[in-house]
Amino acid sequence: MREPPEANDLRAWQSVFAASLLRAGAIMPDRQAVHRNNTRASLSSALAARFPVVRRLVGPDFFRAMALCFIERQPPRSPVLAEYGAGFAHFLDGFAPAREVAYLADVARLEWARHLAFHAEEAAALSIERLTAVAPDRLEQVRLGLHPAASVVASAWPVVSIWTTNAHDQEVRPLGDGAGSECALVTRPELHVLVSALPAGSDRLVAALAEGNGLAEAVARAATVEGFDTATALSVLFRSGAVASLSVGSFHSMELS
Amino acid sequence: MTADRRPQRGLGAGAGLKPEHYRDILEGRPGVDWFEVHAENYMGAGNGAGGPPHVFLERIRARYPLAVHGVGLSIGSADGLAPGHLARLAAVVARYQPLLVSEHLAWSTHAGVFLNDLLPLPYTDATLALVVRHVDQVQTALGRSILIENPSTYFRFETEQMTETAFLRELARRSGCGLLLDVNNVFVSAVNHGFDPLDYLADFPLESVGEIHLAGHAAIEMAGGEALLIDTHDRPVADPVWELFQALVARIGPRPTLIEWDAEIPTWPQLADEVERAARLLQEAREWTYRSSVLSHAVGEEGTRCAATGR
Structure with missing residues (x-):
């Protein structure tokens, strides 16, 4: 089905706006940046709640920086936030700044397993x-x-x-x-x-x-x-x-x- | 036939249901009229849709009426609705049989990526056609009408062809949906864009309002010293929002009213106090509406008698 031209404008704008919400260095007017803060802070909080021991092991500031890298590379693909974080342990496997904490990814695997168990039938x-x-x-x-x-x-x-x-x-x-x-x-x-x-x-x-x-x-x-x-x-x-x-x-x- | 105009205790004041309060509610059986849940919090994770969220919600649903509030359908996506997510919403609605189902005038997903925020839409004819089509799709999938909520907004579009209230009126008229009037959102947008919230309410299609939301907001200072209100749901409802609510229900009568508190979750008694305050204002509005209706009824009968006797 063909859309009227204005609908194409809306799609184009949503595409640009969505990209700037996730990108670390994106420059946006203050009022639009409210949404960027909402997106990044809420997703990072969701990961912090899901991986509390990983957060404790690296500290809250390091965790937040690490979470924002993950959010940028692997943003949620589902509006069900409980499904976000399945790839976090694998991401940590290759996250160089955390290499010293060699067991970090396995702790994340355990926390994800606990999360799935919580929601299981x-x-x-x-x-x-x-x-x-x-x-x-x-x-x-x-x-x-x-x-x-x-x-x-x-x-x-x-x-x-x-x-x-x-x-x-x-x-x-x-x-x-x-x-x-x-x-x-x-x-x-x-x-x-x-x-x-x-x-x-x-x-x-x-x-x-x-x-x-x-x-x-x-x-x-x-x-x-x-x-x-x-x-x-x-x-x-x-x-x-x-x-x-x-x-x-x-x-x-x-x-x- | 005389309609019963005595004040009725219907679906009055309710609270957004949080896991932190499951036990307080089940053990204390508070006198709250109803609860509302975010649909997405009851869609499970992975392959499972069980566990404590459903165990507790089923117990609470057995004792209280429930409303389901969607936060992730992205009704304003130019991409179209995600059929899988709509099916999951339908499953939650089928499982819990809520009295009310609502969603937002917003978008939150683009190209399959979920941005976890309620993003604004330009109020144009093209957006209206898109949103009407999506609301229709949702109502068809659920087999019932839904309520659409007015947003909090932080910036406006140069391309706009109509006001938000005109957009919502047309949306309700064309799709047959009802509206969820979030009074805090009205206040937040009014301050952010410099309009009078009472003017907004005067323009709002009040006959379509099926539910009211109340919540707390925060103020931030932007570069240049300009204040901006943010819809945070992390504190009590602000006094000017209570005043707007009081003015609204004095005019339209009581409507199911919900206190939303989604971050920095308070103790249950603190949240219950907010619900109680809403309940008192609804009761005042109920009595006021009753007195007005008795009055207009009496005036009406007098008028009829005069006409019959030819005086």
Whole structure:
């Protein structure tokens, strides 16, 4: 459909105005710059609210400068502000000024996972008794369905410890030299989002379950990782509310409950 | 048949619903008439549209009437409306069955990029045709009429062909939409452009007003010492805005009125005080309208009797 010429004028003006709202060095008359401040400040506040530990790690001024770079390069593509920030962790991977804080991007990954868990669909979480009630000779046939809020962030850094001490502790606990990689489990069995530490290799276990593999196959894939411990992994998964369904063979748990 | 003209307690004074107040509201059951939510805050994130926002909103919706206020549809985009976002708005409306649905006379998205601000439009025939088409599209998608809100503006366009009030009157007439009259926005724009807010209200198509908004604003000083008001929603409603509101409802009678407080969120009692103040002014307007209607009714009957007896 052809637009009258004035409508083309409006589109051209909106295009120029939109670009100047996002660009760092744009020069605008004061009254128009109100909108530029609104756009940049509100988006930067939205990121600060979504990534509070990242902000604490680098400080509010550095965070704001970093957020404005991100906003300019990857402005929101959706009017649902809760969807903004999916690319922030990846952006931090390549953000040279923050390179010294090597674990920053993984902390952002964990905070984004918590955010998605907050908005995930509701489901009832299963207790581990459902697993222990399965006859030992049928354990090989068990299939587990993940809770919609559950996800894993595996890091070469002690991401759970870093997040926990910066999110909850009164004083930040220094991490010893021995602090190594950690695998974070994010869940929301009810109203509150939980972060738990899983044994190394558990990300493979959870990924295999998410692909629809049986428990035996998922355990086999994780077991090749040094430090993986099946009993601990399953205990943490159930206790944190990461499992929403269990079936043995073709008999689905939904039919049992 | 005599219409019941006694003062009715309808959808009176309400508050913008904030997560910070979910528990106060559910535990204290305050005597607020209704709540309004921003539609975009209940559209989820990623693939999920669950979690605490919906758990609490469903509980509150079970006890109070609700209005849905869209802040991201970008009705003034020359690009056209985003069909995906319109579908998500329709889903929120279907899920919560609000009494009122509103959006803004503004644009906020261009070429798929969301700018997270309500940006102004030049009031031209071309803009009017565009906005009428978009409002029609929204009303068709939702299967109901919506209210469109007057904006706060900071600058004007040289190309304008009509006033904001004339634009809104034509928009309401052509699209069949109602209007949400934000009294704070009227005041902010009046100060910023140097017009009398009472003149604006006198020109406003008041018969289309289905809802009123009240909020706080800030003043900034620009280079050159000129003061500019900014629509911040981060503090109590200013006294001159209360006075304008009082004058407005004395003239048109009570309308559903909302206190918006979206930043620097206050405690619930502080917000409830603002709602209570609006409720008192609505009650005054209700009694005033009742007295006037009784009076005109009495005068009308007297006139009828005189006519019947041929005096």
